[in-house]
Amino acid sequence: MNYKPLLALLSGALMSAHAWSAPEYIADVDITSFDGTVLDANLFVPETPAPAGGYPTVIFTNSWGLEKHQYHFQAKEMAENGYLVLSYSTRGFGQSEGLVDVAGDNSLSDVGVLIDWLEANYPVGKLGMAGISYGGGISLLSAAKHPRVDAVAALSGWADVIEALYPNETVNLVWGTLLVTSAFHKEAELEQVWSDLRSGQNLEQVTQFGAQRSAVSYVDEINQNGTAVLLSNNFADYLFKPNSMTDFYSLLEGPKKLMLNPGTHAITETLTGNNGHIWSTSFRWFDHHLKGENNGIDTEPKVDMTVRISNKLEQFEDYPVTEExxxxxxxxxxxxxxxxxxxxxxxxxxxxxxxxxxxxxxxxxxxxxxxxxxxxxxxxxxxxxxxxxxxxxxxxxxxxxxxxxxxxxxxxxxxxxxxxxxxxxxxxxxxxxxxxxxxxxxxxxxxxxxxxxxxxxxxxxxxxxxxxxxxxxxxxxxxxxxxxxxxxxxxxxxxxxxxxxxxxxxxxxxxxxxxx
CATH class of the missing domain: 2.60.120.260 (Galactose-binding domain-like)
Incomplete structure (x- = not known):
């Protein structure tokens, strides 16, 4: 029997299906924010028609010092799976205008404008936000400020800015210096806060600056909004230590997931790729909470811990994982x-x-x-x-x-x-x-x-x-x-x-x- 025609037919069908499902990529999108600041973004639009209720939608927010292309491969994979995906450069980074305000009021208002723009131009269904580091922190704060955010994946994010830069009243010199010197277009307040922290002056104002930018200050709003929150932090992350995130996790009352991993700040998520445990779990989190897929992530143990050195994955029902x-x-x-x-x-x-x-x-x-x-x-x-x-x-x-x-x-x-x-x-x-x-x-x-x-x-x-x-x-x-x-x-x-x-x-x- 000659199998060649059959194989050719199957190959053609697969190629046609792939071409039909390939998302449209819009490389450059300029979105004008509330104060006239132009934000630089890109967009993946599924080729498939929007389902009833609109496309499941995700906004990716860049890490500190990076920009809109950071999550290209994650965004593309999600778009191929039916998501409308917007990736943008936060103000002061990449080609976006404005000044870095460290997840301040302007940056959070920008998120509201981005959601408005998406809803004005596309059929938007349930909406999520995701990001690493700075993007993770902004995602959590946006979940408190914007009830339209249904789910969040905050990877190497923070819950408490002061705990990050001033753990046990100790100045985090290496990480703080790296952050301040790598933001080239920043508000003057950031330099002043860092100077005050290093010199031990005006600590009340420094604490207020941090509290306004800390998700732990707004946990009641997140709980009231019912946002589904996934958190991932790394044991050797000496900027955003897991301690404050485990405390924050314990305060959440809605759907929640906590992943604790070996490695340092933002590196573990970046190097493990889409098929690694962190990103694959994040995709499943959105598939369940934005698309409604019954994939079991809501019934699995809530806490994933990967053992240092051996990299063995363990799962637990909640945190703390032991009373012994x-x-x-x-x-x-x-x-x-x-x-x-x-x-x-x-x-x-x-x-x-x-x-x-x-x-x-x-x-x-x-x-x-x-x-x-x-x-x-x-x-x-x-x-x-x-x-x-x-x-x-x-x-x-x-x-x-x-x-x-x-x-x-x-x-x-x-x-x-x-x-x-x-x-x-x-x-x-x-x-x-x-x-x-x-x-x-x-x-x-x-x-x-x-x-x-x-x-x-x-x-x-x-x-x-x-x-x-x-x-x-x-x-x-x-x-x-x-x-x-x-x-x-x-x-x-x-x-x-x-x-x-x-x-x-x-x-x-x-x-x-x-x-x-």
């Missing part, structure tokens, strides 16, 4: 070369004091800023030799050997008594997985800066380390290494200080680790 935890109590060290212990029993010996000092960094750290964070997404951890950490400038504590795999999931918490010698001091907390050879792999970290504290007064600090998902292998220990400097954060102007750590039955310090 282990608490270790900090014990004193007896020399600068001695690693102190963390035990399950509280310290009840003689009163004791340890000291470590500011003035120098140590081998405890987060690696090369931006580079090491990105490599973690490929399963390459940040290493540190524990024996090389200078005991004059740091203090270390080690847990008992873990005879079974310790599956850390969530936010470790440190409660610690300290006595600073100066009014401003900084602590950088690092949690490591350490094997028999003494080489540590970074599990998570967090900074804290104490300002205008009473010099020479014992005080208790409480610090939530950054959200993590990490498996400590059997036979390894957990190490807590604390020093006073890190490449990512701005250090105090005067680093010649001493941190004293008191131990007594009434001054008990502890580390609590959540785990499965």
């Amino acid at each position: 935890s282990t608490t270790w109590y900090l014990q004193p060290r007896f020399t600068l070369f001695n690693t102190a212990r963390m035990d399950s029993d509280k310290y009840d010996g003689w009163s004791w004091t340890n000291e470590f000092h500011g003035g120098a960094d140590t081998f405890a750290g987060t690696g090369i800023p931006l580079v090491s964070d990105a490599l973690e997404g490929f399963g390459i951890p940040v290493y540190a030799p524990m024996i090389a950490i200078n005991g004059y400038y740091a203090i270390e504590y080690k847990s008992p050997v873990q005879w079974e795999t310790l599956k850390i999931r969530g936010e470790p918490k440190l409660e610690m008594w300290v006595e600073p010698s100066k009014e401003e001091v900084q602590l950088n907390l690092h949690l490591y997985d350490v094997g028999p050879l003494g080489l540590g792999r970074l599990i998570t970290h967090a900074p804290i800066t104490l300002h205008s504290e009473q010099t020479g007064k014992k005080q208790k600090i409480e610090v939530e380390l950054f959200t993590t998902s990490y498996d400590v292998p059997a036979g390894h220990r957990v190490f807590l290494a604390i020093d006073t400097q890190g490449y990512v954060y701005q250090k105090p102007e005067d680093t010649n200080y001493t941190i004293s750590v008191p131990y007594s039955s009434s001054k008990v310090s502890s580390l609590t680790v959540p785990h499965l």
